[in-house]
Amino acid sequence: MRIRDGFEVYWREPGASQVGLDPRCAVLLEDLSEGEQQVLEALGREVDRAALLTLANAHSVRTAAVDVLLERLRVAGVLLEEGTVAGDPDARYWQVAAAAGIEPPGSRLDRVIQVCGVDQLGLRIAVILAQSGIGSVLLQDRSRVRPEDVGAGLFRPGDVGVNRAEVGRAVLRAVAPKVGVTVPVRTRPDLVVVVDHGVVDPVPLRVLMREDVAHLPVLVRELDVVVGPLVRPGLGVCLRCVDLYRCEADARWPAVATQVATRPPSGVETSLGWSGAALAAGQILAVLDGRQAAVEGAELALTAWDPIPVLRDWQVHPECGCSPAALGVPSGTSPQTSKGGHR
Ligand SMILES: [Zn+2]
Incomplete structure (x- = not known):
């Protein structure tokens, strides 16, 4: 003893x-x-x-x-x-x-996480998850390694031009030899992490909503990295809700957002690339382990100059139709619009 x-x-x-x-x-x-x-x-x-x-x-x-x-x-x-x-x-x-009274996590070996968008930030999140004992970490990205993706312990200069997911899997295996990087066909991930720049691509989100897969956006914007809100389809806010609130605040947002989606990503500030990844990975582990996660119905926005993220609550948009039960109204009705909450 x-x-x-x-x-x-x-x-x-x-x-x-x-x-x-x-x-x-x-x-x-x-x-x-x-x-x-x-x-x-x-x-x-x-x-x-x-x-x-x-x-x-x-x-x-x-x-x-x-x-x-x-x-x-x-x-x-x-x-x-x-x-x-x-x-x-x-x-x-x-x-x-x-x-200290905190419930310890159970085994994470049977957990499956998919990271869509394997830039420097996405790969770093995947590495943290793999090293934290997540059984399978799947990488999805059809694009090639860009010069701004290169970083310590991640993509190397010689990887530029090679498929991001392919190189990323080799990085994962090197840091966590036991992690699974492939799973049988039709395996449902416990959570999909969607890493994007500027705006989140709505097309893959529709598939995740339809197939009832929980997902967490990690969005790199001009000044911050935004983690959340966590989307549990049918049980609360979704990313279309967030977009609808943004359209209410700026009627021309759809026109601008369409252009944002076509612009190439400009990378992420170095310290924010680390802190944003750690913040996201910590929240993902909290969700998987069953601890209270700050991204339940809320987003965390982190800048490179303030170590404390700004928390913003989001509520289901009455006109989204994603979670009728969360609104307490029958499906198909259209109650008065209310704004997303702030904290
Ligand atoms: Zn919604």
Whole structure:
């Protein structure tokens, strides 16, 4: 047995030791004898019960006192029983988080994520997901690697001109050898990540809506990267709702949007390319793991100059028709228009 990976034992003063540092998960142990503090120190590395009791005996600590100490650690969630295999840093992190009351994720091995749009940002999201233990990460992009896609650990200068998805799969296999990059035909992804520039292409979205596949847009705009809203078809806001609100705010938006879609992407600012990818990947993992995700019915807009994303709520547009139940009105009726909410 030993103290859980990710935690360390610290001596504070005679009679008091602590396990861990963060107040959300650390355990303070007081009124300990010097011998009990020694026993606690010994649990910082793997030790079997017999050796622990021998040590305790040498420091005049009774077996009953050792058991009380072990039970306190067990209840606090910081004790690993004998024979537990050490996890990787991700597993360790979630074990520590569990001691802070956060539900640890289950296995992600059977999860299937598809990333459509494998530019530098899209590939980085895919890499994070693959390294986080997602079983299958599928890449879809028919275009070729562009010079602005080249980045550390991603596309290399020699990849320019080669198919993005093809090179991307090789990158994924290199960083996460166990990740699946293909799945049997007709496998439904748990979530599709749609990475786009300027505007989100509505054509593939219609297919996702029709086939009832959850999807998350990650949109690179002039000044920010926007993650969300998460679309669960039929259960809330969709990207057409968002577009309808934009048309209400700017009647000529459809004319402009059509032109935006035809302009070549201009890449993403370097730091925003990293922070935007991390933000998106973190939200995707939250959705898959069942934690509360900020992108449920909302978008997060991140710039390169402010580390805190701006959250904006979105509601179903009354004229979209995508989620009648979310509006509380029968399908086919057309209630008065209301604006998308702001937070
Ligand atoms: Zn809608």
